[in-house]
Amino acid sequence: MTAGISGYNSYVPRLRIKKEDYAKAWGSFQAAGVSEKAVMSFDEDALTAASRVSKRALESVPMAPAKVTRFAFASTTAPYLEKLLSGTVLVNVGMPNSAFTTDHTTSTRAGTEALVSGIEHVKASPGGVAVVATADAPRASMWDPLEHPMGAGAAGFVLSSENLIAEVEGYASFAMEHFGERFKPAGEGTLQDLNVKKFFASAFTTCTTKACASLLKKLGTKPEDYAHVVIQQPDAKTPGSVAGKLMFNDAQMASGLVSVNLGDLGAASTTVGLVAALDAAKVGDRIIMISYGSGAGSDAVSLKVVSDRKPVPSFKDQLEKKEYIDYIQYVKLKGALK
Amino acid sequence: MAHVSVPMYWRTIPQRYQMMGQKCKKCGAVNFPPKGVCKYCNASSEFEELQLSGKGKVHTFVLIGAGGAPPEFADQMKAGGSYPVAIVELAEGPKVIGQMTDVNPKDVKMGMPVKAELKKIYTEEGVIRYGFKFAPDLEGK
Numbered sequence: 001m002t003a004g005i006s007g008y009n010s011y012v013p014r015l016r017i018k019k020e021d022y023a024k025a026w027g028s029f030q031a032a033g034v035s036e037k038a039v040m041s042f043d044e045d046a047l048t049a050a051s052r053v054s055k056r057a058l059e060s061v062p063m064a065p066a067k068v069t070r071f072a073f074a075s076t077t078a079p080y081l082e083k084l085l086s087g088t089v090l091v092n093v094g095m096p097n098s099a100f101t102t103d104h105t106t107s108t109r110a111g112t113e114a115l116v117s118g119i120e121h122v123k124a125s126p127g128g129v130a131v132v133a134t135a136d137a138p139r140a141s142m143w144d145p146l147e148h149p150m151g152a153g154a155a156g157f158v159l160s161s162e163n164l165i166a167e168v169e170g171y172a173s174f175a176m177e178h179f180g181e182r183f184k185p186a187g188e189g190t191l192q193d194l195n196v197k198k199f200f201a202s203a204f205t206t207c208t209t210k211a212c213a214s215l216l217k218k219l220g221t222k223p224e225d226y227a228h229v230v231i232q233q234p235d236a237k238t239p240g241s242v243a244g245k246l247m248f249n250d251a252q253m254a255s256g257l258v259s260v261n262l263g264d265l266g267a268a269s270t271t272v273g274l275v276a277a278l279d280a281a282k283v284g285d286r287i288i289m290i291s292y293g294s295g296a297g298s299d300a301v302s303l304k305v306v307s308d309r310k311p312v313p314s315f316k317d318q319l320e321k322k323e324y325i326d327y328i329q330y331v332k333l334k335g336a337l338k
Numbered sequence: 339m340a341h342v343s344v345p346m347y348w349r350t351i352p353q354r355y356q357m358m359g360q361k362c363k364k365c366g367a368v369n370f371p372p373k374g375v376c377k378y379c380n381a382s383s384e385f386e387e388l389q390l391s392g393k394g395k396v397h398t399f400v401l402i403g404a405g406g407a408p409p410e411f412a413d414q415m416k417a418g419g420s421y422p423v424a425i426v427e428l429a430e431g432p433k434v435i436g437q438m439t440d441v442n443p444k445d446v447k448m449g450m451p452v453k454a455e456l457k458k459i460y461t462e463e464g465v466i467r468y469g470f471k472f473a474p475d476l477e478g479k
Contacts (some may be wrong), residue, residue: 323442
């Protein structure tokens with residue numbers, strides 16, 4: 001059965017901090033290619049942002065929440081380590097209590113885990129409707145340069161087999177054992193990294209290229225068939241480093257490179273990138289998204305745009321509606337002074 | 339808002355998360371938050387549930403500054419500065435009190451269109467209390 005995206009939208013928090021403010025505080029800003037990043041306000045978290053994008057995605061179809069049969073939530077910064085998270089969003093949005101819900105939380109690959117699980121639901125259940133909400137504001141210790149690229153954002157999708165904006169052509173994954181990069185041991189609150197850049201580069205390259213290559217092979221598509229390419233963005237340079245190996249160019253990456261203005265969006269990195277690409281896409285365009293999560297694994301998803309229906313507010317409108325804060329305000333909002 | 343116990347909060351989830359209101363079966367007025375007896379006719383305790391749209395406009399507002407915040411909002415004040423609290427006239431009629439969000443306090447105006455959004459209200463006993471705040475209604479523009 002055909003499955004695809006019937007509605008989508010993003011949520012970009014209005015607060016931003018510029019790289020110059022980090023440089024003033026720390027002497028340098030260690031987030032290659034990122035010029036500014038989005039910041040959640042004191043009263044927001046991954047669940048409030050997930051609610052926002054779920055509602056926006058449903059309104060963009062438009063579809064009544066009562067029709068939803070599957071809900072998947074993804075974030076690496078869930079407000080609780082144990083407690084059902086998806087229920088909060090389910091109730092707020094008004095989706096049925098009988099919908100099967102899942103929480104995807106342990107790596108930045110979680111966004112595509114949720115998306116693929118939604119697609120599989122639609123393919124397996126005639127008349128099924130899945131809502132996927134990915135929302136993240138990754139955090140690390142303010143002492144750690146790992147914290148510099150971390151931004152905030154969310155993207156939501158309504159997946160079904162009718163009234164499609166983009167058809168999902170296929171997906172492929174690659175997972176392996178890799179450790180020492182971006183991990184949070186049980187019982188410890190902060191994100192850690194052994195900072196062996198070469199290991200990270202090799203895991204990132206292996207997972208993304210293997211998932212992508214197996215998808216292209218499965219579908220019989222070539223790199224040049226894609227008008228838009230979205231690769232996981234821990235900063236704004238890393239995705240470019242594997243794009244060349246996959247024979248993608250900068251022009252294909254332009255529409256979905258959201259980290260330049262928003263920072264690392266964690267589990268919502270490739271999904272917000274997908275929203276930006278969908279907003280820019282024309283009917284007939286192909287989009288490929290390739291996520292990466294430390295530990296490590298990647299999912300690649302290929303889509304073909306079949307309608308030029310666009311949601312409001314657009315991603316671009318949200319990008320332009322912003323208010324800057326300085327580093328001290330940033331540290332206060334992050335609760336790092338407690 | 340003073341301390342609200344966890345069980346009391348549970349019982350109000352429909353109104354706090356979904357803006358579920360009630361329509362008086364006798365006089366037809368919409369009550370929100372829900373009441374035991376209709377606050378408009380004072381003559382009926384028979385209601386039907388009514389899903390409110392969450393949309394409305396700012397009737398009036400005030401800025402809560404240093405020293406003015408109740409204890410559960412003190413951290414929010416410290417971290418983010420003064421915050422606006424509005425009386426919002428909902429599209430269905432009732433006037434409700436709520437914080438304004440996703441807006442610079444300087445940009446809040448009487449009469450501005452707003453929409454209810456789920457936000458963190460405060461945290462007590464390690465439990466995050468979610469509920470609605472009002473954001474400028476820009477969607478669809």
